[in-house]
Amino acid sequence: MFNLKTVAMGTAALALMASAALAETVIRVQSVIPAQADEVHMLQEFANDVAELTDGEVKFEILPAGAVVGVQETLDAVDSGLIEGGFAWTHYWSGKHPAAMLFGSPVAGAGVGIDNIAFLSWFQYGGGKELYDQLWDEMGMNVKGFMLQPVGPEALGWFKEPIASMDDFRKYRFRTPPGIPGQTYKDIGVASVAMGGGDILPALEKGTIDAAEWCCPKPDSVFGFQKVLKHYYLQGLHQVVVNADLYINKDVYDSLTPLQQKAIEVAANASLSKAMSYRIYENGKALKDLTENHGVILHDTPADYFPAYMAAAKTALETNAADNEFFAKVWQSQKDFADIAVPFWAGAQASNAALGKAHADSLK
Template identity: 75%
Template sequence: MFNLKTLAKTAAITVAGLAFAPAAFADGHTKVLRIQSVLPTTGDEIKMVRDFGEDVYALTGGSLKLEVLAAGAVVGSRDVLDAVDAGLVEGGFAWTHYWGGKHVAANLFGAPIAGAGVGLDALSFLSWFQYGGGKELYDQLWDEMGVNVKGFMLQPVGPEALGWFSEPIASMDDFRKYRFRAPPGMVGQAYKDIGVASVAMGGGDILPALEKGTIDAAEWCCPVADMAFGFQKVLKHYYLQGLHQVVVNADLYVNGDFYDALTDTEKKALEVAANASLSKSMSYRILANGKALKDLTDNHGVILHDTPADYFPAYMGAAKALLEKGAAENEFFAEVWQSQKDFADVAVPFWAGAQASNAALGKAHADSLK
């Protein structure tokens, strides 16, 4: 990986300057926030980023416009956060656990493994984030990481599907026969720790890898996003229940200097639109995933299975060991995880208990449709 900060300070300082000059004021008064994604612009998540951008544009009366760039448009996907930090692009869109190599605590915001080990789901995670001290810790993360970035959480998703297989799996022994695409960071490491040959790669690389036989099983997200990448063309056995990413959040990163130069109204518009995106993305995904799952099973020959029972204790054991290791080795990680555990001690007994009967009723309805 090249050093983006050095690049920005030498020959590319002109590029960085251009990013905040004509790009920032495209028509003399509209500032343009270019956001490089780690996904192709056809990705389902990008539709929601554009919706977020439309809200920002409307809330600012047209003074701030978002432009979404595809993966690789300016830098490689692995360099997106560094590019935002260095000012080579004003914004980035990715999952914060992608940067777990910069700081282990990034895992607890992007994808707190196995619901942080305490049963957090997407909604209870948002409760922690917005009202349980999570946002303040999230803002602190960028300083801990040493990057000049302002972050906005945009798209909570979850729970994610366990994944796709060429044949049914009845046990962990079956699972371990596969070379499996898994997310980076702690989530993928837990798979390695329970004997699964996990490989991290970007969403757009998964289908070609399956077609070439580089991998022979995969997970990405959930029915609507998985279908968009075309996994159903190669694999037909689909498992919904997984622990690896009960919660996963896609975020916007804005260069700190660009953000500081915005007006108070523009900063508030980003905040308000981000909060709206949290709700809209979850609402959209429930219906969209339902439609996609029905399409996959009705029209593409996909067979839905229940996840083998021995997966859950195996994965949870590995997840908790990684969480405890992270807390022992990094003070900020320990602080964030303790905050999540303290929140869960209060909120999860209510939230899990209140949902149990309705979840059972929902499963009974789903079973009646088979």
């Protein structure tokens, strides 16, 4: 039987569904790394949080590296609106502005002892976030950035044979990150070779390079370094702090409601904690697997590496600060923070390190 009330209710429901569909915002985010990477797994967790917090009004669609543009064009594509979002490490864009390194990978803990946890303290409460927002204006990028995934400290790397000193280290052609961290290796006499992550293992197999670093036990094992190199050194200074970030086209971000913007901010802050927690456990499992099942031998980094690298890193930081006003402003903020926070945090961490080492030694 024809029922006007039923038809009206059905029409209203369809209208609500159409309205909801129209209100949905889909932000395509192209990553600079393959879809199977841990970083993309954690990025998807962030995307899921945003979708739930906004009741499905804002959704992130994660695209793998190269889906729309090349890796090096990712930020420009976000700026122009070709893609709505991008995911990378901000130091990738050091060619656009040298201060990008101070947010994505401040070499040697910014030369003032800032580790990955202290870095988050600077970013969230020491003035770092305000400077980070200013970075995009300094670059001339129409972008809103969010830090999502702190990592660190990254391992020194993988070697064919044990290295007992810097003299041994200097015998090898060594894959390093681009920019100041890699240049600092050159400054201390290491034959530094910068290349993308996907090129490292083939270069090792061909003998183009003899040693390499990428990240930490889990990502390194996914890349398969253990297939060609067996000597692994955890302690390095080149990337004590590393952050993977989300970039959203500013026009797209400004089109969101204040509540939707707050949901992204809250999910990003949650991601900072979740990513760090995830990394600790995953890297622990990977290191155990590497040493127990793949013949990997874990070594302590030679003592003469640390003063050599730290001195060269400080020189590089001073040079860049002298050449660029905004770089100097950001680095000064980090130094002012470190003068207050690092004496406490370093002392506390010494206890934590001794506690952890006692347990680790008991397992040997």
